[in-house]
Amino acid sequence: MLKKFKKALSLVVCLIIFLSLFTVININNSSVEASSKIKITWMGFGQPHEKELYTKLVKKFMERYKNITVDYICTAPGQEYGMKIQAAMASGKLPDVFYVPPENLRAWVDAGKLLKITKYVKASKEINLNNIWPQAISRYMYDGKTIGKGDIYALPKDVGPFAFGYNKTMFKREGIPLPDPKKPYTWEEFTKICKKVTKDTNGDGKLDQWGTDLDVNWTLHMFVWSNGADWLDNTKTKVTIDDPKFIEALQFFADLRNKYKVTPTAVQGQSISGYQRWLNGQLAFFPVGPWDVPVYNKLKFEYDLIPPPVSPRTKKPATWLGSLGFGVASTTKYPQQAVDLAAFLSTDREGQRMAYQMGLQIPNLIDMAKNEYAKWKEKPNNKMEFIRVVEDYGRRFPFEYTYDREWYDTFYSGLQPVLDGKMTAEQYCKQVKSKIQKLLDKANQKAKK
Amino acid sequence: MKFSIYNKEKVVGYLFILAPILQFFIFALGPLIYSFYASFTDWDGLTQPSFIGLENYKEIVLDDRFWKALYNTIFYMIGIPIGMFLSIILAILMNQKLRGISIYRVIYYIPNISSLVAIAILWQWIYNPDYGILNNMLYKLFHIQGPNWLYNTTWVKPAIIIVTVWRGLGYSTLLYLAGLQNIPHVYYEAAEIDGASSLKKFIYITLPLLTPTSFYIVVTTCIGGLQMFVEPQILANNGGPEYSAATVVFYLWQKAFINYDMGYACAVAWILGAIIFVVTLIQFKYANKWVYGMD
Numbered sequence: 001m002l003k004k005f006k007k008a009l010s011l012v013v014c015l016i017i018f019l020s021l022f023t024v025i026n027i028n029n030s031s032v033e034a035s036s037k038i039k040i041t042w043m044g045f046g047q048p049h050e051k052e053l054y055t056k057l058v059k060k061f062m063e064r065y066k067n068i069t070v071d072y073i074c075t076a077p078g079q080e081y082g083m084k085i086q087a088a089m090a091s092g093k094l095p096d097v098f099y100v101p102p103e104n105l106r107a108w109v110d111a112g113k114l115l116k117i118t119k120y121v122k123a124s125k126e127i128n129l130n131n132i133w134p135q136a137i138s139r140y141m142y143d144g145k146t147i148g149k150g151d152i153y154a155l156p157k158d159v160g161p162f163a164f165g166y167n168k169t170m171f172k173r174e175g176i177p178l179p180d181p182k183k184p185y186t187w188e189e190f191t192k193i194c195k196k197v198t199k200d201t202n203g204d205g206k207l208d209q210w211g212t213d214l215d216v217n218w219t220l221h222m223f224v225w226s227n228g229a230d231w232l233d234n235t236k237t238k239v240t241i242d243d244p245k246f247i248e249a250l251q252f253f254a255d256l257r258n259k260y261k262v263t264p265t266a267v268q269g270q271s272i273s274g275y276q277r278w279l280n281g282q283l284a285f286f287p288v289g290p291w292d293v294p295v296y297n298k299l300k301f302e303y304d305l306i307p308p309p310v311s312p313r314t315k316k317p318a319t320w321l322g323s324l325g326f327g328v329a330s331t332t333k334y335p336q337q338a339v340d341l342a343a344f345l346s347t348d349r350e351g352q353r354m355a356y357q358m359g360l361q362i363p364n365l366i367d368m369a370k371n372e373y374a375k376w377k378e379k380p381n382n383k384m385e386f387i388r389v390v391e392d393y394g395r396r397f398p399f400e401y402t403y404d405r406e407w408y409d410t411f412y413s414g415l416q417p418v419l420d421g422k423m424t425a426e427q428y429c430k431q432v433k434s435k436i437q438k439l440l441d442k443a444n445q446k447a448k449k
Numbered sequence: 450m451k452f453s454i455y456n457k458e459k460v461v462g463y464l465f466i467l468a469p470i471l472q473f474f475i476f477a478l479g480p481l482i483y484s485f486y487a488s489f490t491d492w493d494g495l496t497q498p499s500f501i502g503l504e505n506y507k508e509i510v511l512d513d514r515f516w517k518a519l520y521n522t523i524f525y526m527i528g529i530p531i532g533m534f535l536s537i538i539l540a541i542l543m544n545q546k547l548r549g550i551s552i553y554r555v556i557y558y559i560p561n562i563s564s565l566v567a568i569a570i571l572w573q574w575i576y577n578p579d580y581g582i583l584n585n586m587l588y589k590l591f592h593i594q595g596p597n598w599l600y601n602t603t604w605v606k607p608a609i610i611i612v613t614v615w616r617g618l619g620y621s622t623l624l625y626l627a628g629l630q631n632i633p634h635v636y637y638e639a640a641e642i643d644g645a646s647s648l649k650k651f652i653y654i655t656l657p658l659l660t661p662t663s664f665y666i667v668v669t670t671c672i673g674g675l676q677m678f679v680e681p682q683i684l685a686n687n688g689g690p691e692y693s694a695a696t697v698v699f700y701l702w703q704k705a706f707i708n709y710d711m712g713y714a715c716a717v718a719w720i721l722g723a724i725i726f727v728v729t730l731i732q733f734k735y736a737n738k739w740v741y742g743m744d
Binding site for chain 1: 493494495496577579580597600687688690691692706707708709710
């Protein structure tokens with residue numbers, strides 16, 4: 001028995017030695033390869049058509065840089081990416097290039113995870129900074145205290161102007177004069193039109209056409225900002241939701257449903273989404289992002305872009321302007337090549353053309369956006385409104401300025417009674433302010449560490 | 450020393466359990482110990498943690514969101530007895546000699562192996578208050594205007610319980626079915642000779658002899674239930690209206706990955722771990738009072 005055991009043992013030892021020899025040879029091989037060929041990994045998320053675009057761009061990049069191999073990893077959109085990238089940060093195994101949501105910029109830079117890329121961007125042949133929206137680049141600039149100042153930490157993948165749209169076909173049918181895109185509706189005019197179109201069109205006793213149906217998470221900003229209010233003060237350390245101008249805007253938003261009754265009721269509103277009702281042609285007004293365009297262009301009705309309604313206080317339109325960036329890991333072995341890849345993905349002309357034609361985004365390149373894209377024959381006709389949002393009245397989400405967004409999420413999580421008309425905006429804002437202020441203080445303390 | 454058949458079996462047995470044991474030591478033990486340490490630190494998950502003693506635990510005691518999430522998690526446990534009751538009935542039905550019985554068995558097992566995302570989409574459609582099948586049925590059958598299930602603080606939890614019960618039904622039915630088929634038929638024959646009715650046979654033979662299966666189901670579903678995460682996450686957006694659908698695991702996930710409070714999240718995880726440990730311990734301690742053959 002012992003003999004058998006010894007035999008088996010020696011066999012195992014031989015096997016281990018043999019296998020380890022093999023790995024040594026393998027490691028040697030890879031080090032030979034590494035000296036001649038550079039390997040860059042880049043990780044993002046996206047829908048299948050987005051993945052297709054970036055796969056093509058990566059191929060084109062590798063054709064241009066024969067000594068670089070790019071390994072492209074694409075996860076599903078949403079939470080999966082966030083968890084993966086944080087795990088990669090914790091384990092020190094970040095991909096060379098990866099998506100940076102602007103809200104994460106401060107935390108990631110302070111933790112030393114993102115490379116300061118200013119000098120590499122300037123050295124890169126791939127990019128002309130003057131031809132990219134400064135409103136996009138500035139989101140990824142940070143001096144350790146303020147966003148928008150200091151070094152560049154990422155290049156924009158896109159800018160997302162959240163514009164406003166109207167149902168042209170419905171306007172014509174209801175005999176409402178078409179809006180002038182240069183002259184926004186005031187809140188009063190907007191409500192008046194909404195009231196006019198909210199009706200039962202087939203005589204079954206139920207409403208089946210409404211003025212609008214806006215999701216509070218994405219559109220409250222249009223009203224708050226236009227009324228001259230905001231969630232935070234300029235220093236981003238004080239919650240200002242008890243400002244009468246803020247309360248007024250929130251109340252107006254809730255009144256659209258409860259007082260003016262120009263949106264579906266609370267129950268109706270949560271059953272079929274506003275988005276679906278807009279697609280059905282049942283709403284006069286609805287927001288339009290560039291990413292919506294491929295779907296909206298297949299609709300049976302005509303639509304176009306206008307500025308969102310403006311408050312009588314400021315008469316200025318406002319909405320949010322989203323973005324996502326390409327960052328480079330501070331641990332990358334090849335900073336210049338990684339920045340070249342990020343710059344190429346961000347600004348390659350052919351890539352940008354494909355991106356807007358696929359309906360992913362408007363071009364990052366200013367000249368392309370203002371000429372080629374604005375004149376493109378596809379709907380919506382008034383594509384310049386998207387550009388006006390970028391250049392003129394688009395703003396960042398309030399949580400992009402703070403270390404985390406718990407304070408902001410808490411504001412929204414208790415808002416339902418206001419929207420249902422069971423509580424006034426004033427009661428809610430005054431009641432919840434101190435709780436949100438505490439959470440903001442906590443976030444700011446994290447930043448100071 | 451000679452290998453007897455008994456010894457050989459022993460070795461094979463150990464080899465079989467070696468995989469999960471090794472897996473535990475390699476992949477779980479390290480993170481487990483580290484997370485215990487991390488629960489005493491202020492750690493954002495990105496930079497170095499700094500030791501703060503019991504601060505996280507003290508904060509959790511005063512954290513109303515944690516208590517709300519814990520309350521919700523315990524509330525969801527109502528689904529366990531409901532699920533067990535339904536699966537015993539189903540198992541008895543499926544234990545009959547019916548034509549095409551295996552088709553029924555497969556049908557009830559399908560939800561258990563289906564993709565959770567597909568299930569979420571299906572149930573979101575069922576629960577839709579305007580055109581959903583559930584409210585339509587309620588109206589047509591009883592003239593009741595059903596609630597807005599997933600967006601209502603009162604109804605969101607029962608709605609999620611229904612989904613979890615439905616999803617777990619196939620699995621526990623399968624276990625009960627196996628339990629039923631293990632009951633020797635002679636007991637029933639003896640009872641019949643004594644003139645016992647079907648109900649009495651069920652109460653005095655079937656139920657007691659199924660208690661080991663019930664015990665297994667109670668323990669495993671309690672552990673699983675306390676760790677519930679996916680169903681509320683995908684059915685109820687961002688913790689549901691006023692956080693009424695969030696579970697403890699959802700809360701700790703939000704803390705760890707959205708709000709950069711990894712140390713705090715670790716503390717929440719350890720509190721949850723302690724709760725699960727105590728609940729399981731109590732179950733084992735009192736098992737001999739009701740589980741047949743546990744003495």
